[in-house]
Amino acid sequence: MADTYQTLIMPGSLINGQWHKSEQTFSVKNKTNSEIIATLSNAKPEDMETAVEQATAAFAQWRNTTGAERSRLLMAWYNKLMEHREALATLLTLEQGKPLAEAKGEIDYGAGYVRWFAGEAERIYGDICDGLHHGQSVNVIKKPVGVVGAITPWNFPNAMIARKAAAALAAGCTFVGRPASETPLSALAMAKLAQEAGIPDGVLNIVTGTDARKLGKVLTQSPQVAKFSFTGSTRVGQQLIQDCASTVKRVSMELGGNAPFIVFDDADIEAAVDGAMLAKFRNAGQTCVCANRFLVHRQCHDAFVSALAEKMRTLSVGDGLDAADMGPLISTQAANNVHELVSQAIAEGATCDYSRKWDNSAFYPPTLLTGVNTSMRIFNEEIFGPVVTVTPFDEEQEAITLANQTKYGLAAYLYTQDYTRIRRVADQLDVGMVGINDAAISNPAAPFGGVKQSGFGREGSKYGLDDYLSLQYRCLGGY
Numbered sequence: 497m498a499d500t501y502q503t504l505i506m507p508g509s510l511i512n513g514q515w516h517k518s519e520q521t522f523s524v525k526n527k528t529n530s531e532i533i534a535t536l537s538n539a540k541p542e543d544m545e546t547a548v549e550q551a552t553a554a555f556a557q558w559r560n561t562t563g564a565e566r567s568r569l570l571m572a573w574y575n576k577l578m579e580h581r582e583a584l585a586t587l588l589t590l591e592q593g594k595p596l597a598e599a600k601g602e603i604d605y606g607a608g609y610v611r612w613f614a615g616e617a618e619r620i621y622g623d624i625c626d627g628l629h630h631g632q633s634v635n636v637i638k639k640p641v642g643v644v645g646a647i648t649p650w651n652f653p654n655a656m657i658a659r660k661a662a663a664a665l666a667a668g669c670t671f672v673g674r675p676a677s678e679t680p681l682s683a684l685a686m687a688k689l690a691q692e693a694g695i696p697d698g699v700l701n702i703v704t705g706t707d708a709r710k711l712g713k714v715l716t717q718s719p720q721v722a723k724f725s726f727t728g729s730t731r732v733g734q735q736l737i738q739d740c741a742s743t744v745k746r747v748s749m750e751l752g753g754n755a756p757f758i759v760f761d762d763a764d765i766e767a768a769v770d771g772a773m774l775a776k777f778r779n780a781g782q783t784c785v786c787a788n789r790f791l792v793h794r795q796c797h798d799a800f801v802s803a804l805a806e807k808m809r810t811l812s813v814g815d816g817l818d819a820a821d822m823g824p825l826i827s828t829q830a831a832n833n834v835h836e837l838v839s840q841a842i843a844e845g846a847t848c849d850y851s852r853k854w855d856n857s858a859f860y861p862p863t864l865l866t867g868v869n870t871s872m873r874i875f876n877e878e879i880f881g882p883v884v885t886v887t888p889f890d891e892e893q894e895a896i897t898l899a900n901q902t903k904y905g906l907a908a909y910l911y912t913q914d915y916t917r918i919r920r921v922a923d924q925l926d927v928g929m930v931g932i933n934d935a936a937i938s939n940p941a942a943p944f945g946g947v948k949q950s951g952f953g954r955e956g957s958k959y960g961l962d963d964y965l966s967l968q969y970r971c972l973g974g975y
């Protein structure tokens with residue numbers, strides 16, 4: 497077969513157009529059966545330093561390319577990604593575990609960012625306005641910040657690197673990314689396709705290795721890295737922000753979430769259940785924007801819970817390549833953590849309305865808990881697993897208070913048919929993104945990001961380039 501996923505498995509880091517080989521290696525496992533799918537060179541901090549140096553050297557040329565040139569190269573990359581869609585999706589399912597249909601969706605989603613930023617590369621505008629007196633002019637120019645360092649997570653091995661790298665390249669920055677060592681293959685495959693698309697050596701570097709802390713420190717502490725972007729947990733993000741302080745870097749953070757999913761008594765219950773299935777079970781509940789807390793009006797509580805349980809019964813769990821609806825969690829440890837949250841909630845009085853037998857593997861069963869209250873750990877923590885928790889409410893204001901009762905502020909969902917309520921409630925939700933009668937909020941055209949301890953900065957949309965550009969104001973006099 498011309499395009500099997502094996503042809504996209506690279507040996508290790510891509511640094512300045514060279515595939516890095518070393519004696520020290522690490523293996524990447526199939527998350528469904530733990531078989532080794534690839535053995536890669538394990539980059540050391542010195543390799544990361546080399547990548548930063550090469551990205552710095554490449555910046556000297558890349559910054560001078562026109563938006564049209566960068567746009568053309570990004571579109572060529574997009575075309576390569578789409579040409580290899582099936583193979584990229586297979587690789588993604590193997591290394592991450594999500595069902596193939598979802599993996600294909602992620603390839604489209606990630607490539608969508610590349611296409612989006614190919615367009616934005618040609619639309620970097622500045623300002624011109626009057627100065628203090630006749631003959632003086634204020635010119636505001638946008639310039640690429642420089643070398644971008646990025647760390648991306650294992651839950652979206654393709655889309656997360658795409659939305660950072662494509663924005664950086666579109667802005668005229670060069671890029672050094674470190675994907676999670678659980679799922680580095682997608683990023684390396686994308687880098688190979690970028691190379692084939694003609695993106696010059698040194699502009700896009702991917703460094704793969706297991707020593708997250710030391711590799712990350714090179715990116716956060718190097719004075720040559722002008723901007724750092726991270727997607728991952730709030731706890732790790734806090735540490736990385738501190739690490740970036742010594743060189744006063746531009747930083748953007750896409751961190752944890754604890755999204756409320758509010759169902760009002762006037763909601764279309766069928767639509768709410770469909771939205772709940774998507775917002776909860778996409779990637780087996782391992783997304784930052786996952787519905788984490790279902791706040792359901794008491795009048796429609798029972799109808800919603802029984803319709804949702806009915807749908808959950810139909811979910812097949814298994815190998816993503818065999819058309820299962822839901823794959824494994826990223827590890828058995830992750831499933832244990834979810835189980836601990838569930839067990840503790842039940843011990844504290846929650847009721848398990850639906851689950852299946854769990855075999856202590858990474859395949860955690862879809863589970864539905866009702867009677868969850870605000871004092872339970874499961875209400876306050878990101879679950880990152882396929883567990884629905886339901887908390888009833890009586891008044892609109894009570895739902896808003898419950899929704900905002902978290903340190904996170906990434907996404908929220910609300911289902912209601914009352915137009916005035918939509919505006920009233922959305923106005924009061926302290927989050928960066930709101931799904932209103934719709935749970936498919938992820939879209940390259942929209943600004944993805946949060947408030948509070950969910951982070952800062954936006955990815956995608958016309959705002960997505962701002963984090964990669966700095967303003968230079970020129971005061972023009974002379975006549």
Ligand code: SIN
Pocket residue numbers: 651652655727750782783784785938944
């Ligand atoms: C995330 O979970 O971090 C990203 C999810 C998305 O982009 O939809």
